[in-house]
Amino acid sequence: MKNSIKQIVPFAIALVLLTTACKNAKENEKVVDTKTIENIVPENLKWSERMMLSEIERFPEATKLDFSDKPRWTYTPGLVLSACARVYEQTNNQKYYDYIYDYANTLIDSTGTIDTYKLSNQNLDMIKSGDVLLFLYPKTKEDRFLKAMETLNAQLESQPKTSDGGYWHKKIYPNQMWLDGLYMAEPFHTHYARDYVNDPVKTEKIYNDVVLQFDLIQKHSKDEKTGLLYHGWDESKEQKWANKETGNSQHFWSRGMGWYGMAMVDVLDFLPENHPGREKIIKYLNQYAEAITNVQDESGLWWQVLDQGNREGNYLEATGTSMFTYTFAKGVRKGYLPEKFLEVANKAYTGLIDNLISVEENGIVNLNKCCAVAGLGGNPYRDGSYEYYTNEPIRSNDPKGTGPFIMASLELNK
Known part of the structure; x- marks a missing residue:
């Protein structure tokens, strides 16, 4: 019996020691785990900075904003970098300054030639990133x-027009004006004319031409x-759409409609x-603001197809909502819109935060439910039908949403 006890005691001690060691190891593991989740974006910052830092984390190279695998001169980096400015x-x-500078520094050579840009394409989308240059050059x-900048202005001076003077959206889309084009071209054109065209007659002509587009x-x-x-x-009237x-x-x-609203308040x-x-x-x-408010959802958000509400396939969409929020907030702040539209903007912003913003454990902020892309015509052909707009890809963190979200956050000081 004594021998049995002698054998059991060391075994029991060993078992206790092993259990304690396992417990300590698990506790140590927990400590290590929590330390591996680095807080990349501090939560005590305002939403504008939180989203901008998240964009920089997602796209360390500004030239690849918009999920691009190669540097490109296009409108989406210009939009986000305008917000970054x-x-x-x-x-x-x-x-933030270095991130903006990197874009222009990478794509513009010592002669002023813009890599991946062709003036001959006469594409209004390519003008938007000129805002980056308007920010950088004075500094x-x-x-x-x-x-x-002079090259981009030269494009606008030679842009093909409709019979009554409206810019074609692109050379490959003859005789067509799109709402998008007013935001892509007119804020740049007006800003450039004011600061860099040293001929009062030419400056006035540009101003008149800009107003004509609206x-x-x-x-x-x-x-x-x-x-x-x-x-x-x-x-x-030849297009199928x-x-x-x-x-x-x-x-x-x-x-x-979001592009158009931002075009007005920025021009x-x-x-x-x-x-x-x-x-x-x-x-x-003001007419626009009334019309947009009339189709705002109870959530504060707006639908992909604005006037179709709960129709099957439609969804509450982030990019348009962010753009409307920015337009209303800025319009009120600048005195263009009555104070009542600030309530509309705040309701929309709350809707975005509550429904379409998510935050990862490391602090990275996501904007969800963004329509990835939509247009008219082209190849494959986009027919502009309800089914077309509601079936285009939906993704998170599309720059056409994150940029306006940042600007709306700044306007509302959230």
Whole structure:
């Protein structure tokens, strides 16, 4: 019996020691696990910085914003970097400036030639990244950035037009004006004319031409019943997507209307106070704001096809909602819109945060339910039908949403 006890005691001690060691090991493992989740984006920052830092983490090279595998001069980096410039101006954080500079530095050579850009394509989308140069040139005085701006302005001076003076959206889309084009080209054109065209006659001509684009979109694309604007207008009425009587596309697309709203509030930053076009654009903006508010969902968000509500396949979409939020918030702050539209903007912003923003354990912020892309015509052919708009890919963190979300966050100081 004594021998049995002698054998059991060491075994029991060993078992206790082993159990304790396992327990300690597990506790140590837990400590190690929590340390491996690095907080990349601090949660005590405002949403504008949190989203901008998240974008930099997702796309360390600014030239590859928009999920690109190669550097590209295109409108989406220009949109996010315009937002980044505003964050930089608020924070004076060198990281944001360096991110913007990297884009222009990579794509513009010593002669001012823009890599991957072709003036001969006459594509309005390519003008948007000119805003990056308008930000950088006064700070750097690098001649190559000025030359690149001059190239973009030269494109606008030679852009093909409809019979009444409306810019074609692209050379490959003849006779067509799209809502998108006003945001892509007009803020740059107005800003460039104000600061870099040293001929009062030429400057005035550009201002008049810019205002004309808004006049024509209102004339051709606005639906008198709802106040909403159709995505595209084909003067020739030859496109399959075009109404044979009006030339308009079939539907009111959320982001198309979003582009147009942002175009109005941004152009007004540069159009002189005494230019008669200002009052017209402010009038258009007020009509627009009423029409957009009428189709806002109870959640505060807006639908992909604006006036189709809960129709099967439709969804509450992030990019258009972010753009409307920015447009209303800025419009009120600048005195273009009545105070009541700030309530609309705040409701929309709350809707975004509650429904479409998610935050990862490491602090990275995501904007979900973004329509990836939508257009008209082309190959494969985009027919502008309800089914077309609701079946285009949906993804998170599309720059056409993150950029306006950052700008809306700044306007609302959230």
